[in-house]
Amino acid sequence: MPLDFSEEEISRYSRNTMLPEVGEDGQARWAAARVAVVGAGGIGSATLYYLAAAGVGHISIIDGDQVETSNLQRQILHDIHDIGRRKVESAWEALTALNPHCRLKLHDTRLDAANIRDILKEHDLVLDASDNFATRLLVADCCWRERLPLISAAVGGFQGLLLVLDPAPGNPCYRCLLPREPQAPREGILGAVAGVMGCLQATEALKLLLGRKSELTHQLLSYDALKCRFRHVKREKKPDCPLCGQ
Numbered sequence: 001m002p003l004d005f006s007e008e009e010i011s012r013y014s015r016n017t018m019l020p021e022v023g024e025d026g027q028a029r030w031a032a033a034r035v036a037v038v039g040a041g042g043i044g045s046a047t048l049y050y051l052a053a054a055g056v057g058h059i060s061i062i063d064g065d066q067v068e069t070s071n072l073q074r075q076i077l078h079d080i081h082d083i084g085r086r087k088v089e090s091a092w093e094a095l096t097a098l099n100p101h102c103r104l105k106l107h108d109t110r111l112d113a114a115n116i117r118d119i120l121k122e123h124d125l126v127l128d129a130s131d132n133f134a135t136r137l138l139v140a141d142c143c144w145r146e147r148l149p150l151i152s153a154a155v156g157g158f159q160g161l162l163l164v165l166d167p168a169p170g171n172p173c174y175r176c177l178l179p180r181e182p183q184a185p186r187e188g189i190l191g192a193v194a195g196v197m198g199c200l201q202a203t204e205a206l207k208l209l210l211g212r213k214s215e216l217t218h219q220l221l222s223y224d225a226l227k228c229r230f231r232h233v234k235r236e237k238k239p240d241c242p243l244c245g246q
């Protein structure tokens with residue numbers, strides 16, 4: 001354990017450091033890590049809670065919305081007292097109460113082509129927990145160009161999807177799977193499904209930060225909550241991909 005860990009932190013993280021796959025070195029890696037999370041909504045609530053609880057040292061939260069009553073069915077970072085507040089401020093309060101050792105950087109803004117590079121650069125890992133395809137493609141394009149590893153999670157209805165995008169040569173990018181923005185009508189979401197996908201995203205993130213390889217670099221993980229079924233689907237690099245193809 002690094003010498004600057006307090007008794008409280010040593011106790012707080014003891015169930016992490018007991019894991020041989022984590023240990024004191026792994027806990028130190030998490031403490032030094034810089035992770036950006038796009039979206040403090042349904043998926044982001046679960047992701048952010050578990051990253052903070054695990055002891056990830058530097059977390060940037062990007063969200064330009066305010067808390068609304070219709071969010072509370074799935075966005076468990078926020079509660080009834082937060083209605084009308086900025087989501088990043090509400091998230092800061094909840095996460096600081098859970099783990100005051102995490103340094104949180106708040107970006108109360110929507111990502112766009114003009115600001116995304118400055119906000120995402122200098123992170124070790126980007127987690128996309130946004131709720132629309134335009135943002136997912138914007139984040140995926142920026143991460144690919146900046147060589148930032150990305151874990152992208154999405155939910156709709158009773159379905160969830162998880163992708164790990166490793167920008168190493170030869171690996172498929174997000175646009176190999178989804179070349180352009182699809183038409184997607186607004187649909188309902190079972191809150192617990194967003195929670196499942198956020199937990200999976202946080203788990204993959206913590207593993208990558210330990211230096212482990214993801215099993216999802218060449219396949220996606222789909223979750224069908226109605227059938228209680230997880231499936232791996234192979235993803236391939238497309239020669240005619242608009243982003244990474246020739």
Ligand SMILES: [Zn+2]
Pocket residue numbers: 172173174175176177237238241242243244245
């Ligand atoms: Zn591609």
